[in-house]
C-alpha cells in the first residue's frame with residue numbers, strides 16, 4: 489500500500505489495529521462490490537456486520553461506542569473508501585450525520601433510545617437536509633415544522649420534501665432539518681422522524697450513474713406528526729446541520745485518499761504485468777510519469793489528512809480546514825482515478841478493475857457535502873473576509 493512518507497510508522501496501537509481490522513473486513517466480508525455497483529444495490533448484510541466491527545461513529549464516547557482517536561476514525565474511512573465510496577458513505581451517514589447530532593444535540597432519552605442500536609447497525613439512520621430546490625443553499629429550506637395546538641402542544645407537524653438522501657429507503661429514523669414556524673424567526677431545528685410514521689414516504693432514486701453501491705432516496709413529509717420530544721433540544725439554526733457536515737467532510741477528506749490509493753495500486757500492478765511492444769507498460773516513461781504524479785498527489789493528500797486529524801484531536805480544527813482538505817483530496821481522487829483508468833486501457837472501463845468505479849463515484853463525492861465550488865467560496869471568504877456566495 490502506498491505510504492511513501494512512512495506515515496503508518498507513526499500510528500499508535502489502536503490506529504494500527506483499526507486499519508488492520510478494516511482491511512481484513514473489506515477483503516473478507518465484502519463480496520464483489522463491483523457486482524453490487526452494477527446492480528445498483530448496497531450489500532445490506534454488511535450493515536450489522538459493520539456495526540459489530542464498531543465502524544459507526546467509533547470516535548464518539550459512551551453508549552457502547554469505542555471513542556477511538558480522530559486519526560483512527562479517518563484511517564477507517566480511508567480503508568472503507570478504498571473498497572467503495574458506497575461503503576464509506578454508509579458509515580459516514582450513520583456515524584457523522586445521524587449519531588453525531590444525536591450525541592451532540594440530543595436529549596438523554598434520544599441518546600439512550602438511538603445511539604446503541606445505531607451503533608450496532610440494528611437501526612439505520614439518514615440525514616435529510618437537501619431539498620429539490622435547495623442544495624448548495626440549504627438555509628433557504630422550505631420544510632416546515634409547526635407545533636400542533638400552539639406553544640403548549642405536545643406534537644410537531646412536519647411538511648416538506650428532501651431529496652438525494654443516502655439510505656432514506658432503508659432507514660428506520662431520519663434526522664430532518666426544518667424551519668420551526670412556531671417560533672419567532674423560524675429557526676432551523678433538527679427532528680428525529682421514524683420512517684414508519686404516517687405521512688412519511690422514502691422513494692428510491694434508482695437512475696444514478698455514480699455511487700451505485702449505495703441506496704439514495706427522497707423523504708416526503710405530509711402532515712407527519714411527531715411528539716415534541718423528537719426535536720433535538722441542543723441546537724438551533726444552521727450551525728446544527730453544518731456542524732454535522734464538518735464531521736462527515738472530515739471523513740470524506742480521508743476516504744477520498746483511500747479511493748485514490750486503490751486506483752494507484754491497481755494501476756501500478758497492471759503496469760508491471762501488462763506487456764506491449766515486448767515489455768511491461770510500466771517500463772515506458774509515459775506510464776512512469778503517471779505513476780510518479782499519482783503517488784505524489786496521493787502522498788500530499790495523505791499529509792493533509794493526517795494534519796487535519798491532529799488539529800481535530802487538539803480541538804484546533806476549523807471548518808475551513810475541513811473545506812480545504814475535502815476540496816483538495818476529492819479533486820485529487822477524481823483526477824487520479826481517471827489517470828489510473830487510462831493506464832488500464834480497454835480493461836479499465838470494466839468492473840473487473842476498480843478505477844472506473846471509483847472515478848464515477850467521485851462525481852458524487854465531488855458534489856455532496858458541499859460541492860467543490862462551495863468549498864472554494866468558503867475558502868475565498870476565509871482568505872479575504874468577503875463572502876461571494878450571492
Ligand SMILES: Cc1cc2nc3c(=O)[nH]c(=O)nc-3n(C[C@H](O)[C@H](O)[C@H](O)COP(=O)(O)OP(=O)(O)OC[C@H]3O[C@@H](n4cnc5c(N)ncnc54)[C@H](O)[C@@H]3O)c2cc1C
Nearest residue numbers: 615616617618623624652653654852855856857859861877
Ligand atoms: C448520491 C448522493 C447522495 C447524497 N446524500 C445526501 C444526504 O444523505 N443528505 C443530504 O441532505 N444531501 C445529500 N446529497 C445532496 C448533496 O449534498 C447536494 O447534491 C449538493 O449539496 C449540491 O446541491 P444540488 O445538487 O442541489 O446542486 P446545486 O446547489 O443546484 O448546484 C449546481 C451547481 O451550481 C454550483 N453552485 C451553486 N451555488 C453556487 C454559487 N453560489 N457560486 C458558484 N457556483 C454555485 C454548484 O457548485 C454546482 O456545480 C447527496 C447527493 C448525491 C448525489
